[in-house]
Amino acid sequence: MSALTTGVKRFNRENWKAYFLLFPSLLIFAFFMFWPFIYTIYLSFFDWNMISPTKEFVGLQNYIDILTDPKSYNIFGNTFIYIAILLVLNCVVPYVFAFVIDMVLKRFKGFYKGALFMPAFISLVVGSILFTWILNPVSGPVAIILGWFGLEMPIWSKMDGWVIFVLSLITSWKVFGYNFIVLYASINGISRELIEAARLDQVPLWRIFFQIVLPMSSATGIYVFIITIVQGLQYVFTPIKVITQGGPNYASSNAIYHAYHEAFVLYRTGHSAALSILTMVIFLVLLFIEIKFVERGIYYEN
Amino acid sequence: MKINRFVSIPWHLIFIATIFILIFPIIFAVGSSFKSLQDAYNNVLNIIPIQPTLENYQIFFNSLPAIQITVNTFIIAAVVTIFKVITSFLAAYAFVYFQFRGKTVLYFLLISTIFIPFTVTMIPNYLIISKIGLTDSIWGVILPQLADALGIFLMRQSMKTIPMSLIEVAQLDNLSHVQIMRDIVLPLIKPAVTSTGIWFFISSWNEYVWPVLILKTTDNFTLPLALQMYISSEGGTNFTVAMAVSVITMIIPLALYLAFQRYIVGTFTSSGIK
Amino acid sequence: MKEIRFENVWKSYGKTEVVKGLNFTIKEGERLILLGPSGCGKSTTLRMIAGLEEITSGELYMNDRVVNDVPSGKRDVAMVFQNYALYPHMNVVDNITYGLRVQKVPRSETRNRLDAALKMLKLEGYENRLPKDLSGGQRQRVALARAVVKKSNYFLLDEPLSNLDAQLRVSARKELVKIHELYRQTIVYVTHDQIEAMTVGDRIALMNEGKLQMLDTPENVYHRPANIFTAKFIGSPPTNVVEVTYLDGKIMFGNQSFQLSPMWVKQVEQSKTSKVAFGIRPEHLEINKTANKNTLKGTVKYVENQGNSYGVYVDLQGDEVIALSESKYWSQGETVYLKPFMNHIHLFNCETTNSIGYPAELDQEETTLERVLIHE
Ligand SMILES: Nc1ncnc2c1ncn2[C@@H]1O[C@H](COP(=O)(O)OP(=O)(O)O)[C@@H](O)[C@H]1O
Ligand SMILES: [Mg+2]
Numbered sequence: 001m002s003a004l005t006t007g008v009k010r011f012n013r014e015n016w017k018a019y020f021l022l023f024p025s026l027l028i029f030a031f032f033m034f035w036p037f038i039y040t041i042y043l044s045f046f047d048w049n050m051i052s053p054t055k056e057f058v059g060l061q062n063y064i065d066i067l068t069d070p071k072s073y074n075i076f077g078n079t080f081i082y083i084a085i086l087l088v089l090n091c092v093v094p095y096v097f098a099f100v101i102d103m104v105l106k107r108f109k110g111f112y113k114g115a116l117f118m119p120a121f122i123s124l125v126v127g128s129i130l131f132t133w134i135l136n137p138v139s140g141p142v143a144i145i146l147g148w149f150g151l152e153m154p155i156w157s158k159m160d161g162w163v164i165f166v167l168s169l170i171t172s173w174k175v176f177g178y179n180f181i182v183l184y185a186s187i188n189g190i191s192r193e194l195i196e197a198a199r200l201d202q203v204p205l206w207r208i209f210f211q212i213v214l215p216m217s218s219a220t221g222i223y224v225f226i227i228t229i230v231q232g233l234q235y236v237f238t239p240i241k242v243i244t245q246g247g248p249n250y251a252s253s254n255a256i257y258h259a260y261h262e263a264f265v266l267y268r269t270g271h272s273a274a275l276s277i278l279t280m281v282i283f284l285v286l287l288f289i290e291i292k293f294v295e296r297g298i299y300y301e302n
Numbered sequence: 303m304k305i306n307r308f309v310s311i312p313w314h315l316i317f318i319a320t321i322f323i324l325i326f327p328i329i330f331a332v333g334s335s336f337k338s339l340q341d342a343y344n345n346v347l348n349i350i351p352i353q354p355t356l357e358n359y360q361i362f363f364n365s366l367p368a369i370q371i372t373v374n375t376f377i378i379a380a381v382v383t384i385f386k387v388i389t390s391f392l393a394a395y396a397f398v399y400f401q402f403r404g405k406t407v408l409y410f411l412l413i414s415t416i417f418i419p420f421t422v423t424m425i426p427n428y429l430i431i432s433k434i435g436l437t438d439s440i441w442g443v444i445l446p447q448l449a450d451a452l453g454i455f456l457m458r459q460s461m462k463t464i465p466m467s468l469i470e471v472a473q474l475d476n477l478s479h480v481q482i483m484r485d486i487v488l489p490l491i492k493p494a495v496t497s498t499g500i501w502f503f504i505s506s507w508n509e510y511v512w513p514v515l516i517l518k519t520t521d522n523f524t525l526p527l528a529l530q531m532y533i534s535s536e537g538g539t540n541f542t543v544a545m546a547v548s549v550i551t552m553i554i555p556l557a558l559y560l561a562f563q564r565y566i567v568g569t570f571t572s573s574g575i576k
Numbered sequence: 577m578k579e580i581r582f583e584n585v586w587k588s589y590g591k592t593e594v595v596k597g598l599n600f601t602i603k604e605g606e607r608l609i610l611l612g613p614s615g616c617g618k619s620t621t622l623r624m625i626a627g628l629e630e631i632t633s634g635e636l637y638m639n640d641r642v643v644n645d646v647p648s649g650k651r652d653v654a655m656v657f658q659n660y661a662l663y664p665h666m667n668v669v670d671n672i673t674y675g676l677r678v679q680k681v682p683r684s685e686t687r688n689r690l691d692a693a694l695k696m697l698k699l700e701g702y703e704n705r706l707p708k709d710l711s712g713g714q715r716q717r718v719a720l721a722r723a724v725v726k727k728s729n730y731f732l733l734d735e736p737l738s739n740l741d742a743q744l745r746v747s748a749r750k751e752l753v754k755i756h757e758l759y760r761q762t763i764v765y766v767t768h769d770q771i772e773a774m775t776v777g778d779r780i781a782l783m784n785e786g787k788l789q790m791l792d793t794p795e796n797v798y799h800r801p802a803n804i805f806t807a808k809f810i811g812s813p814p815t816n817v818v819e820v821t822y823l824d825g826k827i828m829f830g831n832q833s834f835q836l837s838p839m840w841v842k843q844v845e846q847s848k849t850s851k852v853a854f855g856i857r858p859e860h861l862e863i864n865k866t867a868n869k870n871t872l873k874g875t876v877k878y879v880e881n882q883g884n885s886y887g888v889y890v891d892l893q894g895d896e897v898i899a900l901s902e903s904k905y906w907s908q909g910e911t912v913y914l915k916p917f918m919n920h921i922h923l924f925n926c927e928t929t930n931s932i933g934y935p936a937e938l939d940q941e942e943t944t945l946e947r948v949l950i951h952e
Binding site for chain 2: 014015017018019021022024025026028029031032033034035036037039040043050097100101104105106108112113114115116117118119121122123124125126127128129130131132133134139140141144145173176177178181182185205226227230233234237238241242243255256259260263264269272273275276277279280283287
């Protein structure tokens with residue numbers, strides 16, 4: 001018996017068991033993830049209203065339409081503003097919070113962790129409704145308190161800029177806790193000796209953060225960075241849908257919401273599909289740049 | 303570590319303020335749900351209702367099939383959770399304890415779907431569900447939700463923390479894979495499985511985007527969809543009812559969280575994401 | 577026959593070859609030690625016997641059958657792991673008996689084996705504890721008990737004592753030998769610790785870089801190393817090995833020479849080697865302040881306290897050798913004279929690094945067979 005045949009035989013004998021275990025997952029993914037993914041690419045080359053029996057092949061026209069429509073730039077612009085705000089609120093702030101709670105403070109750590117994580121369990125529809133009322137520019141509690149100081153609350157749901165900011169805030173309310181806990185886990189895993197040694201050398205906190213904690217948790221940092229962009233934009237969908245439906249005049253729409261809008265409000269599946277694919281490509285490019293850029297200094301925990 | 307008070311006190315203030323902002327809406331919702339509409343408008347800053355009333359809850363129960371809606375939400379979340387926990391566990395087990403052709407590629411393929419925006423699969427999924435006649439049914443809501451790789455990822459992470467030698471001892475004892483799963487792997491990663499399950503349950507309970515596309519009749523609605531019916535951008539006349547529905551929607555996730563808080567925070571902070 | 581036979585067994589991970597052509601037999605009922613520096617492939621070899629690693633090429637026989645394709649569970653093997661691999665969620669009793677329950681061993685039989693194991697390994701009173709509530713020594717004994725109750729014909733141990741402190745290790749070694757005398761399984765025991773190898777082993781298989789260097793009794797491995805690697809690996813401080821030239825019955829150290837006794841001269845002439853390596857253990861190298869007949873001159877480099885003696889590092893015309901001395905009064909730069917004990921020298925072929933053999937006359941000398949004390 002040669003070495004090769006022995007190895008291969010063994011290999012194959014166990015092989016089927018692994019595929020058997022994977023089968024349910026693969027079946028589901030094939031139907032509801034991989035095939036749809038491919039079919040969306042296909043649809044992006046057709047003009048179709050989801051109802052008519054025939055689809056018209058239009059080549060790259062859907063992509064051209066999107067790239068030449070000034071509204072698209074508006075929407076991509078909005079998307080980047082959302083990304084920027086979400087990154088600050090759900091990546092930078094939780095990073096600093098996790099660092100401070102884990103390494104700087106001594107008391108109430110458990111309470112802070114538990115309380116900060118809590119909203120992650122609540123529906124964003126609930127969040128949207130609560131904040132719509134709490135931030136109601138006329139009769140909400142915040143408006144009333146601002147009124148005491150003679151300040152007036154902007155009618156944020158009708159104002160460009162403000163609307164994106166408030167919708168991002170509402171989304172952050174939900175997303176913050178999960179990102180915080182994940183980052184906390186990573187920072188908590190950094191060797192205490194290293195930090196103690198730095199403190200003995202009187203290294204200031206901000207230096208410990210930038211020169212030890214940040215590089216040593218960078219693998220998780222990148223993960224959070226990515227999900228903040230990818231999932232953050234999807235989470236924003238809910239408050240947009242519930243509160244503004246993309247308005248006023250697309251001022252709060254982003255690429256995700258607009259793809260939905262094209263498909264299920266305007267019934268332009270080709271545009272929607274092309275927009276989704278473009279969004280994904282932009283995500284991929286972003287991820288690629290980020291990973292390339294950070295890779296040099298990256299430190300993989302375990 | 304010695305920390306200067308001048309450093310720690312401002313931080314404590316920042317955290318307390320943040321937590322107040324995060325928690326206040328919840329308290330506010332609970333308070334308002336027991337107020338009459340008039341009370342709610344006139345005494346916005348009085349969190350505690352002057353004359354507590356169940357009127358809002360009654361309106362919800364009278365105007366919509368509230369029990370049916372709650373049951374729907376529960377069934378969907380439970381089925382999704384059970385299915386995803388089982389399939390994720392099996393898949394993770396295969397990825398950790400088997401060598402097979404295409405393993406790395408397959409794992410990468412599955413995990414990368416976490417980063418695909420839902421709009422990319424939304425239209426074809428809608429078409430599939432229509433085609434098999436599941437629109438406006440809870441199965442139409444359930445099926446596409448099952449394609450989620452997060453569980454595979456989390457469970458693989460925690461299985462990898464089990465020393466391989468434990469599995470090898472079992473192999474030497476001629477244990478079957480079913481016995482290894484049941485008697486060794488599952489008991490050892492039980493906290494992670496429980497937390498992942500709770501996370502699945504809550505995500506599905508709160509799911510909005512997909513049900514909103516699929517469900518049409520109120521009898522089939524889930525709680526977030528019912529809640530959506532009470533929205534109008536000005537606050538509207540149904541505002542206190544919306545608060546009552548919000549409370550009903552929040553209560554199970556919050557109860558689960560509070561009951562398993564140490565467990566959940568522990569799992570997310572120890573097995574974590576790396 | 578419950579023996580284990582390797583026939584040209586190779587193991588590679590991708591392109592890295594880890595075990596390179598093993599050929600040897602482990603006899604039924606013996607305690608064989610797999611010894612070697614860390615990373616040399618001991619664990620891999622043991623795990624191939626257990627069926628936990630696939631064999632890349634060659635055949636492994638157990639009980640006169642090729643077992644390359646026999647799964648672990650069907651090899652009649654019990655194994656003790658370095659980290660003990662106790663199930664953290666099971667108490668002592670469950671850890672020990674879980675395997676038996678799965679194998680459907682009758683209850684009363686399980687009970688008997690458990691009781692015997694608990695008694696022998698002094699684990700009575702700890703039955704309901706979880707591994708995390710046990711000390712290192714107790715955990716090690718639970719792991720041993722779990723392997724013992726299987727009553728397997730093959731008993732494999734991978735550095736089972738390396739996580740224990742020195743004193744526990746001594747008693748655990750005795751326990752292990754006791755168990756073996758009782759059950760007489762075929763034991764394969766991996767260690768990188770030569771003391772353990774000497775005290776536990778019936779025979780030692782010394783490995784380096786995936787190859788078997790020598791397989792023999794502890795005495796022979798110590799006194800008759802088959803090659804330079806063995807000579808240097810066994811013993812502490814290690815054997816001095818210096819490349820020299822052989823000329824007319826003499827060994828040339830640079831411009832100094834050293835007269836070999838007739839039996840060695842015969843041995844060297846027979847082997848027809850001229851480039852030889854000369855080996856001598858530090859304890860077999862006498863160091864003196866005055867010259868004598870057939871001594872080698874050198875200068876002291878430094879002195880190291882070895883506890884019961886002093887290791888004197890001597891520069892011998894560019895080669896460094898160590899001699900053991902009872903005295904510590906050696907000063908740096910001092911001229912000293914070294915005298916190797918003729919009965920204890922080792923000569924190797926420089927090209928092959930193999931020993932040129934030992935004169936037959938030596939076998940008659942009982943001194944060589946006396947077990948040498950090795951300092952821990
Ligand atoms: N799974 C593996 N993949 C690649 N190389 C490995 C693997 N396992 C062990 N090795 C390598 O094989 C060599 C021998 O390992 P091992 O048998 O564990 O050594 P020992 O037990 O003698 O210390 C080491 O160099 C190790 O790095
Ligand atoms: Mg080893």
